[in-house]
Amino acid sequence: MTAEIICVGTELLLGNITNTNAQFLGEQLAELGIPHYYQTVVGDNPERLKKAIAIASERSQLLIFTGGLGPTPDDLTVETIADFFQTPLIEKPEIIQDIAQKFASRGREMSPSNRKQALIPQGADILYNPIGSAPGIIWQPKGDRLTILTFPGVPAEMKRMWVEIAIPYLRLQGWCSQTIYSRILKFWGITESALAEQVAPFLDLQNPTVAPYANYGEVKLRISACAESATRAAALIEPIVTQLRQIAGLNCYGADDDTLASVVGQHLRQTQQTLSVAESCTGGGLGKMITEISGSSQYFLGGVIAYDNRIKHQLLGVNATDLEQLGAVSATVAEQMALGVRSLLQTDWGLSITGIAGPSGGTDSKPVGLVYIGLAQPDGTATVQEFRFGDQRERSWIQRASACSALDLLRRQF
Amino acid sequence: MTAEIICVGTELLLGNITNTNAQFLGEQLAELGIPHYYQTVVGDNPERLKKAIAIASERSQLLIFTGGLGPTPDDLTVETIADFFQTPLIEKPEIIQDIAQKFASRGREMSPSNRKQALIPQGADILYNPIGSAPGIIWQPKGDRLTILTFPGVPAEMKRMWVEIAIPYLRLQGWCSQTIYSRILKFWGITESALAEQVAPFLDLQNPTVAPYANYGEVKLRISACAESATRAAALIEPIVTQLRQIAGLNCYGADDDTLASVVGQHLRQTQQTLSVAESCTGGGLGKMITEISGSSQYFLGGVIAYDNRIKHQLLGVNATDLEQLGAVSATVAEQMALGVRSLLQTDWGLSITGIAGPSGGTDSKPVGLVYIGLAQPDGTATVQEFRFGDQRERSWIQRASACSALDLLRRQF
Incomplete structure (x- = not known):
């Protein structure tokens, strides 16, 4: 057959x-x-x-x-x-x-x-x-x-x-005799080559096999086993999955159907905490990612797409002088955006993104791909992380990687 | 050969x-x-x-x-x-x-x-x-x-x-004498079968050929010609493209690299008008689509992701009684969201989306796939359109089609 x-x-x-x-x-x-x-x-x-x-x-x-x-x-x-x-x-x-x-x-x-x-x-x-x-x-x-x-x-x-x-x-019809069973481990915050070096001995295994893939900044490991039943194949895979997770630590954010948004959502739902977003260069892409998860209304209240500086000031309370002197793409503005949306929407967490998605708008000191992500925390403080995705990336790549990095920053707090 | x-x-x-x-x-x-x-x-x-x-x-x-x-x-x-x-x-x-x-x-x-x-x-x-x-x-x-x-x-x-x-x-070797040159016409608001009937005689042409295809609610016609040079092929194609556009009328929104967002953006840029969005069930997906276009900051100021009803009321000024009695997924709420965001962000146009993306949350009277799109116009009035995408569609399909339909509604005003 x-x-x-x-x-x-x-x-x-x-x-x-x-x-x-x-x-x-x-x-x-x-x-x-x-x-x-x-x-x-x-x-x-x-x-x-x-x-x-x-x-x-x-x-x-x-x-x-x-x-x-x-x-x-x-x-x-x-x-x-x-x-x-x-x-x-x-x-x-x-x-x-x-x-x-x-x-x-x-x-x-x-x-x-x-x-x-x-x-x-x-x-x-x-x-x-x-x-x-x-x-x-x-x-x-x-x-x-x-x-x-x-x-x-x-x-x-x-x-x-x-x-x-x-x-x-x-x-x-009885045509499905042998089964190839696979699991996918998913990583954010580590490159494919760095992960491949960490798990090098596993890449030579025969059954199960372990193969790395990368796309849009996300790295995956596919662990596949062949056996007469899914149960047997799963039994071959599980110890490998456990070892890989231990080696990778926090860089492994989930498995199989997990997304960064679903993992964040699960934590928020469990702890009954709420989230809001303030987006500049992603223009709604972070909110979109969060609301791809059915049931996200339990923890996601909404946000402000502050594409124009006037909206950053007017709705999020970003300081007009800071906007003018430091520029919209700065750690200070990211911080104020996160704090602003958290306070405006009265949520536990506030997540903000401001950056240069390109292809135009970059300068020597602020090149395309420079992105600041702010996180306002339940205690009212905020942290900011700077990312440099490189000016050779496409606009859509930078926007997507920014939204994923924001979710990644939040997930590492739990 | x-x-x-x-x-x-x-x-x-x-x-x-x-x-x-x-x-x-x-x-x-x-x-x-x-x-x-x-x-x-x-x-x-x-x-x-x-x-x-x-x-x-x-x-x-x-x-x-x-x-x-x-x-x-x-x-x-x-x-x-x-x-x-x-x-x-x-x-x-x-x-x-x-x-x-x-x-x-x-x-x-x-x-x-x-x-x-x-x-x-x-x-x-x-x-x-x-x-x-x-x-x-x-x-x-x-x-x-x-x-x-x-x-x-x-x-x-x-x-x-x-x-x-x-x-x-x-x-x-002399094997590249002929050139196949193609153009794509793009449609929103008409099904593949309805369009195919409208342009039926064209589908039998031999050179150029006209072929329809559809995905995610969008319909495309590919017009391909074979000739000894790209210029000759283009000359064969252009009259057909013109006729097809005439027949299809407003349902044809563009060609080749055009997207609904780029076409809307072009109009707004030319007329120096501005746009804001208020999104519920799309959670930022409409803003994301608009800001995929480089230079969208010229006309797109931002928006409010009003996922929770509290945000609809508090930021967009949607009437609390209407929210309670008519529900968030209603023509009235869509209208107030559009008017609210237009007034809050002081833009010429305000576009809103509220609906049930599923898979849960549907009822007999308000099934999954029911979506209201509101458009607040420069004169301060608003219109609302109801969509029923069907309760068998995936959440992501409904979210995407909703955002596209919103852009389509706006583009038809120009």
């Missing part, structure tokens, strides 16, 4: 989008222990898609398609698959009903072109799409020798359908 | 990394006007790689390999290609010299395993790697019927070799 991923879409060939679907599905198949040896990308072209199906159906028994399920004429994955297996398409009234309902719940009318999405090969089952209009199919066109699953190209829809419907189906 | 991309690496199949190399090469081939219809990903396995070469060399004349050029035993791309074409490997002293020099310049000694990288098929040329130790090859194993280029998997090395050596080579 081997699987194969076929991603359909001219936009993939033209490089308009990155093929993150193939990465997600590859990771998932590895975790389920389903071998997969090939991935193919092909454009919205029926003849070439048929050739790809011919090749894949010879060498693999489970074909996973993404893309080409939309309502427009260039979406032709399902009809081409049906055509390849010389099977007629049948209109499914339950799909039409489902699409119409989804449109109605958003106060819209279904367009006639959506009817196309209700056509699936005779004998195929519907792979329901809980979010969008495009359903997938589960089909065995040659009995149990070949199984076809189709998914929309929109990553959020594909992932949900995969997790809720495809995985239970694959397990039920 | 058609090209094909073959990416070699088990880490791609396992989903450990995203295949950005395929995206880069796809984009490059399109710009050079070299058609490419298939991409294949295969693991570090000689037998399966040979099968992939057999298929690709039948249907394409230019095979571009990435990955598997390193010094470790699992790097086997070049020797497998040589084996497939039954050609012996020859050790190239100039490669050994080059690698040894690179190591020496970093104060290191070349390890014996690097000697492997000096082996290339008899008759092949070296595709020099200016950065790393792994050279590629340029090889025509069957005369001019088939050309093979190999690149390392490290994106920075691959890109440099592509730009400095492969492109001049491809041009010299």
